[in-house]
Amino acid sequence: MQAESWQTAEVPGPTKALVITKPEVVVAMVKRAKRPILIVGHEAVDIDAGNEKLIDYTINLAKTAHIPVVATAHIVGEFLKRGFPPAGWMPAVDITNRLRDPEWKGLDGKGRYDVALFTGIPYYMQWILFSTLKHFALNLKTISLDRFYQPNATWSFPNLSVKDWNENLGAILSKLGGE
Amino acid sequence: MAKKALVVKAKELKTDVAVVKDFEVSIGRIIDETWTEPVGPTPFPSITDLREWDFKLLHRYKPMYMPFCDLCCLCTFGKCDLTQEKRGACGLNMAAQQSRIVLLACCIGAATHLGHARHMVEHVIEKFGRRYPLDVGGVNVQLEAPITRLVCGIRPRTLGDLEDVLDYLEDQVTHLLSATHTGQEGSNLDFESKVFHAGMVDHVALEVADIAQIAAYSFPKADPQAPLVELGYGTIDTHKPVIMVVGHNVISSIGIIDYLKENDLYADVEVTGLCCTAHDTTRYSSRAKIVGPISWQLRFIRSGIPDVIVLDEQCIRADTMLEAKKIKAPVIVTSDKNCQGLQNRTNDPADEIVADLVNGKVPGVLILNSEKAGEVASRTALEIAPKRKKLKIVPSVKGIIEAAKKCKLCNDCTRACPEGLPIPEAMREAATGNVQMLADLYETCVGCGRCESACPNDFSIHSFIIATAGNILKEEKFKIQAGRGAIQDVEIRNVGSPIVLGEIPGVVAFVGCANYPHGGKEVAEMCKEFADRRYIIVLSGCSAMSAAMYKDEEGKTLYEKYPGDFDAGGIVNVGSCVANSHIAGAAIKIANIFAKRNLRANYEEIADYIYNRVGAVGVAWGAMSQKAAAIASGCWRLGVPVIVGPHGSKYRRMLLGRKDNEKDWYVYDARTGDRVYVGPVPEHLFYTVETKEEAIVMVAKLCMRANDTSKGRAIKLTHYIDLHKRLYNTMPDDIHLFVRTGADIPITMKEEILDILEKKGWKEGWIPDPTLLPRLIRKRKE
Structure with missing residues (x-):
């Protein structure tokens, strides 16, 4: 399936993200991952995801699938307010820089991550951070959970309506055993 | 100055035996040695002379590439696919390709400033002569050209001395390119090393351009009391003919003001400007007005207020001719770098040109003579204004509502918008008769017009936003301090010690363009935050304008509220883009005037000093241009970190430290030669953030330096922790990396921090006399 970048001119090149056509793709990736990590940007505080904010969804997802969370920008406090201390907080460029480093042992010192899920970072910034990982972290699979197609991820949703996106997010959570 | 080529030129030389035309003799260079400071190791450095210093920085701040494209398409082997560690047909890999593109961008930026400087110097030499003195601050500024002295090892005293500097810079840009x-x-x-070199070259070019114009045109000379001037659309008297100047090279604008003054017409005409030319017109004449930053170009033209548009160079919309035609305003272009396809009328009589423009016979003209451009612009404005009657192309609200009803809500506009503004939602609301949502987009719109290009209905979406925000626009009435130019030597003496010891927590420079993620208000908010905390705030370019465009409860802008001194709590507008040189120059002056380090051609040592001691940070919140990239590169080589807003990620490469790699953060103690861990100070050299809050906290953190005294470090830590707690709602997780001794701990947080340090297994260290340069170690360990 072909998909288009959400920002029209953000066209990459020959290597483009595989399209997540059904939520089972993400579920399988997460289940198969040995060391997944979830990176959440500041827009997650404002974006609605069904009846909750996207940040609340990421907390549910992280708890359900036992994925450590890195809060980027200044939103660690938002996680703490919700009683969920993230595994770490650091700038989006810093976590990207670490993820591309083959020597980095992760937040817990136990080794590299093999799957990185991203959401809530501004589209154009996320686009280019995915590009770093596409080119310089060849052993890392990246997944965009955002509503718009991110061509530099390994896997991304196509551009979805709010309704379809919410249904997909809900299905991912429930298939992983969450509510 | 140190050396000078003696060149004798004669257009025609008649003797008894012959007539010689275009006679030219060059007698090499004459050493004019009156400067007793010894010449340092790198006068007029080549592109490899400072490579070792660059590599020291690049070892700490390894480039992280963010490819904007998977391909290289620069030669006919290509396009080459560089994904998955492939190499192109030439053998280049993606990392090298990205750094190559960064170098290209910085060469463009440096060449642009350099071309500007060359034009300025040639022009003022023609007007005032080679021997015209370079007075940029009278007795208050003895160190008139700190960057030039540092890089070139010469001390320019006159306009003519700057020509040697320009020769060198042009040579370097050619090699770099x-x-x-x-x-x-x-x-x-x-x-990357060459990128740094391009940045250094750029800084010298900035300095040359600005000190030449300050000296020649008597701009404010390092004046903390430079006049407050008017800024904003609402300050313009629309009953008068209005001349709009856009660009960066003020020469043609000065031609306009001079003509109006000489003919006693200045009170009858409004001279207004956008971008850096506007800054410099107000430095020349405090009666001139600033419309706003670069992003105000479209909205101001479409308002119909300008009767004549005068373009010089840089950051000018390429479609200005098209926009101007719509409001029947003639365009005068004045730069050989920006001719807009117009006929060169430089040698035609002014009467004929004015008649052709007023009668609409031609939409615009190219005039490469500033005096003539000034006369033509002034006379045309006066004659055409009654005919134009401020013809505007902004639609009525009723028309917008009707258009909105036809909107297909296809999303093409929002997908084209750099900010992803919710234009379709606003149009949906407008279709119901409520245009408030459209008006609300005004604050965050960067004025690029991409929404209109994308619209399948050809709606003038940007005009819709302007029209619905009409009242906001009319209320834009602000005061900004005219660019003051250099920092006085005495100011440096006063603040040198508290900056180097850390007691003034930092110098924060808000510079650069207006591609802001959420409008210019965030710039003003950040300035206020740090001015209230007694940092020194310096500004230039569009950022300096944006900072002026918000008022407090008493109706005062930052420039009315805070002093213009280079001192704690000061808000200092140095001026246009080329005035950025005074910001870098201030850091250099601290090393020279306060610390008595030799300046002359002593780049590495001075940069090492600044890097380890001067807590300066640049913030280019809306940086978009190649010039901004070059300016940032010059800061990196000097060891000054730069933060960019989220759009800055598109510069394709960051220079990031790794605070978790302890081995990266050792310096030499110059007293003993010991290697000492000093923590990640500053943590990054080039860094892009997501949010204003993140930027604020990072500014406070990046102001820390290895040399901070305990008192200074405690002050800096207090700000860092306080801001982190307020904006992140928690304590920082890296405090232990910045506490060297118990005395560094802020007294009011002692117990809390001691508890954290204990949990982190912190061990007390010591404060060295820090340097990255082994040659500066005074006594080596046995």
Whole structure:
């Protein structure tokens, strides 16, 4: 399936993200991952995801699938307010820089991550951070959970309506055993 | 100055035996040695002379590439796919290709400033002569050209002295650009070193351009009391003919003001400007007005207020001619770098040109003579204004509502918008008769017009936003301090010690363009935050304008509320883009005037001093241009970190430290030669943030330096922790990396921090006399 970048001119090149056509793709990736990590940007505080904010969804997802969370920008406090201390907080460029480093042992010192899920970072910034990982972290699979197609991820949703996106997010959570 | 070529030229030389035409004799260079300071190791450095210093920085701040494209398409082997560690047909890999593109961008930026400087110097030499003195601050500024002295090792005293400097800079840009050719440089780190060199060259060019214009045109000379001038659309008297100047090179604008003054017409005409030319017109004449930053171009033209548009160079919309035609305003272009396809009328009589413009016979003209451009612009404005009657192309609200009803809600506008503004939602609301949502977009719209290009209905979406925000626009009435130019030597003496010891927590420079993620208000908010905390705030360019465009409860802008001194709590507008040189110059002056370090051609030592001691940070919140990239590169080589807003990620490469790699953060103690861990100070050299809150906290953190005294470090830590707690709602997780001794701990947080340090297994260290340069170690360990 072909998909288009959400920002029209953000066209990459020959290597483009595989399209997540059904939520089972993400579920399988997460289940198969040995060391997944979830990176959440500041827009997650404002974006609605069904009846909750996207940040609340990421907390549910992280708890359900036992994925450590890195809060980027200044939103660690938002996680703490919700009683969920993230595994770490650091700038989006810093976590990207670490993820591309083959020597980095992760937040817990136990080794590299093999799957990185991203959401809530501004589209154009996320686009280019995915590009770093596409080119310089060849052993890392990246997944965009955002509503718009991110061509530099390994896997991304196509551009979805709010309704379809919410249904997909809900299905991912429930298939992983969450509510 | 140190050396000078003696060149004798004669257009025609008649003797008894012959007539010689275009006679020219060059007698090499005469050493004019009156400056007793010894020449340092790198006078007029070549593109490799400072490579070792660059590599020291690049070892700490390894480039992280963010490819904007998977391909290289610069030669006919290509396009080459560089994904998955592939190499192109020339053998280049993606890392080298990205650094090559960064170098190209910085060469463009440096060449642009350099071209500007060359034009300025040639022009003022023609007007005032080579021997015209370079007075940029009278007795208050003895160190008139700190960057030039540092890089070139010469002390320019007159306008003519600047020509040697320009020769050197042009030579360097040529070499740097040649390195980007296919089959030249192959190492990304060497490309990066050349990027730093381009940045250094750029800083010298900025300085040359600005000190030449300050001296020649008597701009404010390092004046903390430079006049407050008017800024904003609402300050313009629309009953008068209005001349709109856009660009960066003020020469043609000065031609306009001079003509109006000489003919006693200045009170009858409004001279208004956008971008850096506007800054410099107000430095020349405090009666001139600033419309706003670069992003106000479209909205101001479409308002119909300008009767004549005068363009010089840089950051000018390429479609200005098209926009101007819509409001029947003639365009006068005045730069050989920006001719807009117009006929060169430089040698035609002014009467004929004015008649052709007023009668609409031609939409615009190219005039490469500033006096004539000034006369033509002034006379045309006066004659055409009654005919134009401020013809505007902004639609009525009723018309917008009707258009909105036809909107297909296809999303093409929002997908084209750099900010992803919710235009379709606003149009949906407008279709119901409520245009408030459209009006609300005004604050965050960067004025690029991409929404209109994308619209399948050809709606003038940007005009819809302007029209619905009409009242906001009319209320834009602000005061900004005219660019003051250099920092006085005495100011440096006063603040040198508290900056180097850390007691003034930092110098924060808000510079650069207006591609803001959420409008210019965030710039003003950040300035206020740090001014209230007694940092020194310096500004230039569009950022300096944006900072002026918000008022407090008493109706005062930052420039009315805070002093213009280079001192704790000061808000200092240095001026236009080229005035950025005074910001870098201030850091250099601290090393020279306060610390008595030799300046002359002593780049590495001075940069080492600044890097380890001067807590300065640049913030280019809306940086978009190649010039901004070059300016940032000059800061990196001096060891000054730069933060960019989220759009800055598109510069394709960050220079990031790794605070978790302890081995990266050792310096030499110059007293003993010991290697000492000093923590990640500053943590990054080039860094892009997501949010204003993140930027604020990072500014406070990046102001820390290895040399901070305990008192200074405690002050800096207090700000860092306080801001982190307020904006992140928690304590920082890296405090232990910045506490060297117990005395560094802020007294009011002692117990809390001691508890954290204990949990982190912190061990007390000591404060060295820090340097990265082994040659500066005074006594080596046995």
